[in-house]
Amino acid sequence: MAVVVGALGVVFGDIGTSPIYTLQTVFNPDDPHPVPISTANVYGIVSLIFWSVMLIVTLTYVTLVMRADNDGEGGIMALITLLRRMGGTRGRAATALAALGIFGAALFFGDSMITPAISVLSAVEGVKVVASGLEDLIVPITVVIIVGLFAVQRHGTAVVGRLFGPVMIVWFVSIGACGVGGIAGHPEILRALSPTYALSFMFGHFGIAFFALAAVVLAVTGAEALYADMGHFGRKAITRGWLGLVLPACTLSYLGQGALLLGDESAVSSPFFLLAPGWARLPMVLIATAATVIASQAVITGAYSVASQAAQLGYLPRLRVAHTSESTIGQIYVPWINWVLMVSVITLVFAFRSSAALAYAFGMAVVATITITTLLFFYIARAKWGAPLWLVLLGAVPLLAVDLLFLAANMTKLVHGAWLPLLIGVTAFTVMTTWACGRAVVTRAREEKEGPLRGFVDQLRDRQPPLLRIPGTAVFLNRGNETTPLAMRANVEHNLVLHEHVVILAIDTVPVPRVPDAERAEIDALGYGDDGIIHVTAHFGYMETPNVPHTLRLLDPTQTEGRISVDGASYYLSKIELKKGAAPTMAAWRKRLFIATSYITADAAEYFGLPGERTVIMGSRIEV
Numbered sequence: 226m227a228v229v230v231g232a233l234g235v236v237f238g239d240i241g242t243s244p245i246y247t248l249q250t251v252f253n254p255d256d257p258h259p260v261p262i263s264t265a266n267v268y269g270i271v272s273l274i275f276w277s278v279m280l281i282v283t284l285t286y287v288t289l290v291m292r293a294d295n296d297g298e299g300g301i302m303a304l305i306t307l308l309r310r311m312g313g314t315r316g317r318a319a320t321a322l323a324a325l326g327i328f329g330a331a332l333f334f335g336d337s338m339i340t341p342a343i344s345v346l347s348a349v350e351g352v353k354v355v356a357s358g359l360e361d362l363i364v365p366i367t368v369v370i371i372v373g374l375f376a377v378q379r380h381g382t383a384v385v386g387r388l389f390g391p392v393m394i395v396w397f398v399s400i401g402a403c404g405v406g407g408i409a410g411h412p413e414i415l416r417a418l419s420p421t422y423a424l425s426f427m428f429g430h431f432g433i434a435f436f437a438l439a440a441v442v443l444a445v446t447g448a449e450a451l452y453a454d455m456g457h458f459g460r461k462a463i464t465r466g467w468l469g470l471v472l473p474a475c476t477l478s479y480l481g482q483g484a485l486l487l488g489d490e491s492a493v494s495s496p497f498f499l500l501a502p503g504w505a506r507l508p509m510v511l512i513a514t515a516a517t518v519i520a521s522q523a524v525i526t527g528a529y530s531v532a533s534q535a536a537q538l539g540y541l542p543r544l545r546v547a548h549t550s551e552s553t554i555g556q557i558y559v560p561w562i563n564w565v566l567m568v569s570v571i572t573l574v575f576a577f578r579s580s581a582a583l584a585y586a587f588g589m590a591v592v593a594t595i596t597i598t599t600l601l602f603f604y605i606a607r608a609k610w611g612a613p614l615w616l617v618l619l620g621a622v623p624l625l626a627v628d629l630l631f632l633a634a635n636m637t638k639l640v641h642g643a644w645l646p647l648l649i650g651v652t653a654f655t656v657m658t659t660w661a662c663g664r665a666v667v668t669r670a671r672e673e674k675e676g677p678l679r680g681f682v683d684q685l686r687d688r689q690p691p692l693l694r695i696p697g698t699a700v701f702l703n704r705g706n707e708t709t710p711l712a713m714r715a716n717v718e719h720n721l722v723l724h725e726h727v728v729i730l731a732i733d734t735v736p737v738p739r740v741p742d743a744e745r746a747e748i749d750a751l752g753y754g755d756d757g758i759i760h761v762t763a764h765f766g767y768m769e770t771p772n773v774p775h776t777l778r779l780l781d782p783t784q785t786e787g788r789i790s791v792d793g794a795s796y797y798l799s800k801i802e803l804k805k806g807a808a809p810t811m812a813a814w815r816k817r818l819f820i821a822t823s824y825i826t827a828d829a830a831e832y833f834g835l836p837g838e839r840t841v842i843m844g845s846r847i848e849v
Contacts, residue, residue, distance in 0.1 A: 534767045761780065
């Protein structure tokens with residue numbers, strides 16, 4: 226139960242606050258494709274919302290997609306790592322789909338910018354219901370809340386997180402109770418639970434219903450969060466939280482708002498807050514603001530995780546990552562991402578100024594990510610798990626048809642804001658793929674400069690006169706076990722000395738979340754067991770931050786040609802200065818982008834946990 230309460234506070238914040246703005250956006254009279262208010266349309270929309278949630282969240286995510294975990298971790302990056310493991314005849318298709326998955330991850334950055342803006346704006350807009358004269362304060366109050374939200378991120382959510390679950394329980398109970406109150410006034414709204422109303426609305430009024438899908442999709446925002454946060458709480462806890470509280474509460478809220486509109490069409494301006502009794506509206510605005518802050522917190526934390534995993538998998542430069550909880554490894558803080566998100570969110574608030582204006586941008590980010598996730602899942606089900614083709618088609622065809630219908634509807638809103646998440650997604654995708662491509666170019670150039678490691682060690686052994694060996698331990702960080710660290714080569718060729726004990730250490734990020742200490746390191750004597758030179762490959766999962774001194778302490782002294790003096794060791798790093806070259810490795814603009822992106826790379830000594838006073842950095846220049 227404690228895990229379920231924790232999941233309620235982190236996982237369901239986004240989807241749990243969707244009732245605030247979904248129905249209001251559908252019937253927004255300022256919409257370029259408005260849905261007229263009528264009894265039939267209210268039944269049709271409420272039914273469409275309910276069955277969209279059932280198909281996309283309950284069936285696609287909770288029942289199916291959450292079965293595709295990577296050692297317990299979920300999210301689109303987990304699907305990408307599963308695809309990257311696949312080779313053979315399906316390797317090319319898996320690579321292409323992995324690239325599509327990277328675009329889905331890039332879209333998530335757009336989602337993490339839009340969610341805090343639309344969520345907090347929609348909650349603060351409730352003050353109009355309480356006192357219409359406060360309307361001019363909506364944007365300033367929203368900005369203050371957002372600045373405060375991002376400012377406290379560096380302290381982590383370990384303490385505040387314990388409060389999130391109870392707050393969200395109060396939230397879901399409150400919106401469910403308000404929904405029951407609305408249903409009691411017009412109980413006939415319960416007919417909307419029948420899929421016949423959704424189907425008759427779609428096929429009988431397709432011209433209206435199709436455009437309405439662009440707003441209906443807001444009801445499933447946060448579905449990706451259920452999957453992305455699976456590693457923190459587990460599939461069982463998330464499923465129980467969804468079926469036991471979140472789904473019933475949201476359903477009651479939508480039904481209650483629909484019942485309110487049946488009796489009072491003028492309530493369309495803010496059906497969620499007007500559903501509450503007069504005495505409860507101010508408290509509802511306050512708890513809605515708290516709930517939307519929690520929703521924003523969840524997606525901000527998700528952005529940190531996606532950025533960190535992308536860096537580990539080679540799609541972003543190494544970023545400074547701070548772990549903010551001793552007990553929960555997934556609670557991390559990435560300063561560069563935090564401040565970029567804050568500036569972006571505040572810019573969106575000032576540019577759009579209302580939740581209704583942001584709704585179309587939000588819908589596009591959500592439905593595109595959902596479509597990509599569904600496609601990747603069914604490919605993995607067929608190619609990796611060997612599911613029968615008829616079974617895959619039975620699930621994939623209708624579910625992808627629903628996703629693509631939502632996607633097509635959102636495409637009609639391109640000029641009304643849907644272009645924004647696509648622009649953010651394309652920009653992030655370009656940066657990520659350019660970094661991966663440039664990294665491969667630099668790796669090839671480094672390998673030429675470094676030369677083979679085995680040959681270098683052989684030269685050291687045969688060198689006449691022998692190389693001077695000075696007391697102590699030197700640790701040279703390297704990219705693998707095939708080439709010589711540039712810093713080690715420079716030390717030998719220019720300083721003509723080498724420490725008595727040399728450890729060449731390569732960091733290997735494997736496509737699993739975490740690696741146990743027992744499987745952390747592999748030791749290679751490099752052909753000689755008495756020269757004091759060894760190679761160590763340290764394996765880390767993509768959810769971990771490498772800690773070199775801790776890894777060295779795990780090594781067995783009987784395999785390291787003597788005991789490693791970790792506390793007195795000197796650490797050597799090879800710093801690469803990138804310059805734009807004439808070789809046709811990439812387009813000129815991509816070279817400039819790659820070099821510009823390299824400037825946000827975190828300090829290597831800090832990232833690898835090296836003691837700054839015993840770390841030596843030696844430079845080299847490479848053209849890309």
